Amino acid sequence: MATMHFRGALGLGLVLVCGGLLRADDATIDLARAVVVEPATATAAEKRAVRLLVDDVARRSGVTWPVVQTWPDDAPAVVAVGAYAAVADLAGPRGGAFANLPRSIGPEGYRIHTEPGQGKPAVLVAGVDSRGVLFGAGRLLRELRTSKGRIALPASFQIATSPKYPLRGHQLGYRPKTNSYDAWDLPRWERYIRDLAIFGANAVELLPPRTDDDAYSPHFPLPPMEMMVGMSKLLDDYGLDVWVWYPAMDPDYSKPEAVEAELKQWDEVLSKLPRVDAVFVPGGDPGHTPPKVLMPFLERVAGVLHRSHPKAALWVSPQGFNQEWTDEFVAILKQEPAWLAGVVHGPQVRLSMSDLRKAVPARYPIRAYPDITHNQQCQFPAPDWDLAFSNCEGRESINPRPTQQAAIFKYYQPGTIGSLTYSEGCNDDVNKCVWSALGWDPDADVAEILRQYARAYIDDAQADRFAEGLLGLERNWRGPIATNPSIDKTLNLFRDLENEAGLATRANWRFQQAVYRAYYDAYVRDRRAVEQDQEKQAYDVLRKYSSLGAGAAVEQADAILAKAAAEPFAGPLKARLRALAEDLFLSIGMQLSVPLYDAIGVDRGANLDTIDVPLNDRLWLRARLAELKRNPNEAEQADGVRAIVERTDPGPGGFYDDLGDLARQPHLVRPVDYADDPDFRRSPVVGFGTRAGWPVAWSQNAQIVYDAPVQVHYDGLDPKAAYRVKVVYAGDSFRNKLRLDADGEVVHDWLQKPVNPAPLEFAVPAKATADGSLTLSWRQEPGKGANGRGNQIAEVWLLRNGSR
Structure with missing residues (x-):
């Protein structure tokens, strides 16, 4: 069934999609023996897009499509990929209605068109520009149904589209603070950058060697500056924008010598990068400089930036500013300094996005910088989270929150040119893809995005159920843990997927992450139930202090709690969690433990180390009972027990x-x-x-x-x-x-x-x-x-x- 929708002022194009969920009786185009046609005029970036398509199809199906530059009339099927005019020329009369480019398709847009071809079908993937070619190839990968030796596309699938928001990207920080990125080498980064492009990401934000972090990680395969240069080149090769998040951390920019030293350091870093499109300087977190000092310093930074990257833009955020500094910042913006390209709204900005847009002069675009990586003590905390999850899973755990991210997007994105999300690792991978896809089409169905995620990254055969599992993981975190029916349902679903999965799927880090979360949620729920029951037993004894005697009640209650501490809950899921943590370290260097995997800290996603923190009042209660034990006065002990049970x-x-x-x-x-x-x-x-x-x-x-x-x-x-x-x-x-x-x-x-x-x-x-x-x-x-x-x-x- 076809659906169409038109977009307004920010919408650069018509979106027309025919197809959707594939039913068992739906017709498909068999592409298992297809030949890929790449125009002879393809640019280097367009050739990379074709290579991405061919490589991913081979990885998923075991079939390597041959690539030629002229139309093969004898091929069972053809997939033509390239710039619009070149593909239309290659297709000739076979292109039919494809020959006319829809006027509504703007920059970065693409069209995917299928032609039956009298038994020799053709799939035409054409981009308005080189990025459109890349994103068109990515969309085809999201729609292909693949398995070993099988490649198919719904015969009814047609799309003509371009993005609503011109900026769709993610911060990828190679630093120890992350829970995985610091272990990645350049081939891993290339794979991840390609994965993000599949969902329409067109920018990546890099971090300089000096940030509010340790300078060294035991996991680094390359020194930070060398890795930054390599990532900048990779992004340039794919034709994607390079942003740099560069904090101003010197304590006093009013001192000329400090300014000169800082500018020299920034110049040394920026001049080494093959590509820089923009530099974003946060006003705080880290850094804490009043705007009247910060802004003149940034004017000098703009001059340094333009020495090596004349077209690069400088952006700033009012992060961490109190009301006085916010007012000062807005007053400076009203003078409309020419060196400033735009303003960023991110965590720790006093004004809401809509209020900042009203306050900032219209000449300055606003970029969103949403925190999609943290669960608590952050810009967008997980709503209705249970304390048991907070204590065990922590601030940076594996956190697919697809429907919540969609709600945040709808609330946060209007009035901006788009977003580059704040990320501390691949724990938020699902959230990245949701933001990328919604940045392209804000009306996209979230469940379908998740199915595309599963088709592109996991296993087509499991796509529907894996997508439902991701939604289940989000539901696990809504409401009291003790009464949440989603936890068992989601665990059983992922257990079934585990049992059915082949070796390649079980070795897939995205699959491992989802399974780890499903087991972890259930383990925490089970352990909490046991510990809550132990606490109840202790309180039941204490409430009998009148008949037992206060001293005896204290001793018996403490013995119950002491046994709970001496014989901690293990449960059948714990061993599996430890095995999955090991798998994730081996597959992507994910550091879920400080002693086992050299994570930088427990609060940085190392929740294997917090898996057994108490989930009842055992520590507080035993401390009170210890005080009462030291008091031999029975009447005073009774008063103390009564104060505990009636607190x-x-x-x-x-x-x-x-x-x-x-x-x-x-x-x-x-x-x-x-x-x-x-x-x-x-x-x-x-x-x-x-x-x-x-x-x-x-x-x-x-x-x-x-x-x-x-x-x-x-x-x-x-x-x-x-x-x-x-x-x-x-x-x-x-x-x-x-x-x-x-x-x-x-x-x-x-x-x-x-x-x-x-x-x-x-x-x-x-x-x-x-x-x-x-x-x-x-x-x-x-x-x-x-x-x-x-x-x-x-x-x-x-x-x-x-x-x-």
């Missing part, structure tokens, strides 16, 4: 919320849906921050970034009663002050967030509860820069006076 009890007429527990936050106000606020500037998300000795409830919180309030709302209060609020301020950021209001009445004024969290109590103004309802609102001091975090509320009790 969260709000008493008669009171309410308790654990704002980081999705099952225990009934009063939390969420005014905006996820799709309208995926960076959580206006509505709260579960945030995390863990320290040794904290109870679980303090390790999770409700948070909003920057200036909007976190709110809880109560109805059904006694208008005549007096209330007080007890609250714990936790999280991962303690360098700010909070204010609490009750229906506009001040409960406490600006209060420095305690570095060592503890419950704080405040009286609620009677006026606020006089109507039987109450809204509590927490704000942090306005104008904050950096990551904007700090308004993080862990626990809230609303206590009616006279209760405990």
